[in-house]
Amino acid sequence: MLKPTFLTQFLYGICLCLVTMTQRAHAQVVIGTPNLGFTQACASESFNTFNTTFIFSPESALNASNEFTIEMSDADGDFSDPTIIHTTAAGSVTTSPATIAFSIPETTAGENYRIRIKSSAPVATSSRSVPFAAYYKIQDSPFTINNLVSTGAYCAGGSYLLSIDNPGNGNNDSPLLYPSLTFKWYKETGPTTFVFVADGPTLSVNTEGTYFVRTNYGTCTSDSFSNRVTISEAVSGEANAAIVSSLGNPYCPEQGLTTLSTIGGLSYQWYKDGNIIVDATSQMYQTNESGMFSVQVDLGDCSASGSIDLVSELFDSTINVPEFNEMSSEESLLVTVTTTAINPEFTWYLNGSIIIGATEASFEATEFGDYEVSIMQTTGCMTSVEYLFSIEEALDLFPEVEHIPNLISPNGDSINDTWIIPTTYVSGTDTEVIIMSNQGKVVLQTKDYLNNWPENDLKLTSINQVYYYIITTSDNKTKKGSITVVK
Structure with missing residues (x-):
């Protein structure tokens, strides 16, 4: 093998540097300034989605794990402590231009926010966007003062x-x-x-x-x-103190108490129908009544007064029978209610159960028991009124008896409680009935006997008391005898 010369080593070094520089160039990405898809970011609970579009180059420089992040400045456009408002999934954005949706935080409020885009692999940051107004409308409905x-x-x-x-x-x-x-x-x-x-x-x-x-x-x-x-x-030391009802006027009492409010002052006194309302000394007064309500307000160096004719939408109604009623088993009782209710509905009850089919203002009762009728106003103020009444079997004050009894027991059990004599001697026959104590004192004398003695408590002891009677008819026929009263 030939030994490398200085020249070949130099050429190898140059090639290595060129490869390294090429790799570094491919690892860099440039992100353009984000363009806003809006002029103002006016968010609320029902809407909070905005878009931004940006370009980046080259696309091939992105690592498969890359994430794009949208950062938002403070209200003055400062990024010294930015807020991350969106981060894409790793590798989900690979082509340019890219559009990303984001939402703003609920604390956002200002006119000069900006956003910028950052990538994670490789790391890069865009320029700031143009400034924009952004508000999250956490409360976006009318209110009162x-x-x-x-x-x-x-x-x-x-x-x-x-x-x-x-x-x-x-x-x-x-x-x-x-x-x-x-x-x-x-x-x-x-x-x-x-x-x-x-x-x-x-x-x-x-x-x-x-x-x-x-x-x-x-x-x-x-x-x-x-x-x-x-x-x-205030003119000449006097001003108008307007009064408003929280439930309106007329108002529906089924919704609860209505609150009367007046203008602000140092102290207050409320009146109803010209009469002072004790302890009603606040700026507001609650009531469920109708009437002319007025108020005096101390403003300091002057005063104010005002009034309101308050009307309740509770309707008027009446019933034609008393609370307690009696009739015989052969009779019936026609019960009728009258009302000013709008589109009323009537519901009748017997002993707590609805009477099927009884939906009119009148009902003919044929049974004994406890009754109730409900009147419901179905238009406007949904309110109702109930009436209670009972029907009991009437006692026969003048039953047919054969003999004059000589024994009664007035103990309240409705059995033999009074001295009941034959109908030939009772009211309407012009017969005189006298009852005396065992000492001869007259305790009853009448020509209109109603089978109702004794009406008062005789203060009975453990010893039975004996009374005496004298019955004298219109033709002067007389019957005499005794009555033993047992406890």
Whole structure:
């Protein structure tokens, strides 16, 4: 074998360097500036998908394990502490140009975000994208301020504080429940125009006008805004204190208590139908009644007052029978309810069970027992009223008996409790009935006997008591005898 010369060694070295340089060139990739598929990233719970497209070269430089990562800057475009918002699966992106979808974090809020693309094998980083506005609208529905009261007033030289309600009235989704949110207040300058006033969850107003507040989502459009409130200065020391009902007016009491709210002040006193409501001294008052409610508000150096004619949608109704009723087994009882309910539905019950087919306002009862009728209003306020009544078998006060009894036992068992005599001697026969004690004291004397003695407690002891009777008919025929009363 020939010994290598210096020249051959030099040529071998040059070839080795060329191979190494070629391999290094193939291991590098260049990533272009990402192009945005949007002008603003306005995300919400229902939408949070955005696209970016970028080129890279050469495609052959990518390792099979390569991952592309999308990084997002802070709100000022700074990448010193970037947020990774998407990473592709290893080897899933191999051709250029490439389009990748991503979502923004819920804490995103600003006008100058940027993104960039990074590869992992080989390692490379693109330039920054153009700046863009990005907001995640964590709360994107209307909310209330001033307890939904549309007015407010301040004394001369004073101010009125407007606040975002938390939690507010009804289904109000207060943005104060989301600590990351900020707010901007505006004053109307025309029917469709307004100017920015201040930032923050509250606004102190000392200039008359109409105000509202929006959640700060920058240039992104949003439904997160409040109701309008008109603020005025009290004239001659007196202002109007508007009152609103949380359940509306008229309101449905089936939904619970309605909350009456008025303008803000230092102290309050509520009235109903002109009468003071004891301890009703807060800005809000809850009720389930109808009536003329009013309020006096102390604003400091002046005052305000207001009223509302509150109407409940609870309907009126009546029933034509008392709670307790009696009838004989051969009789029936026609029960009728009347009502002002809209499209009412009637349900009748006997002893807790629904009476099949009884769906009208009237029902003819033929059985003894405990009854209930329910009236349901099916249009508007879905409310109901129930009536309870019972039917018992009537006692026959004048049954046919053959003989005058000489023994009774008034112990409340409905058997032989009173002295029942033949019908020829009772009420309507002009017969005089006298009952005397064993000492000769008259305890009953009547020509209208109703088979109802004794009506009062005789204070019986363990010893049976004996009474005497004298029955004198209209033709002066007389019957006499004794009555033994046993305990």
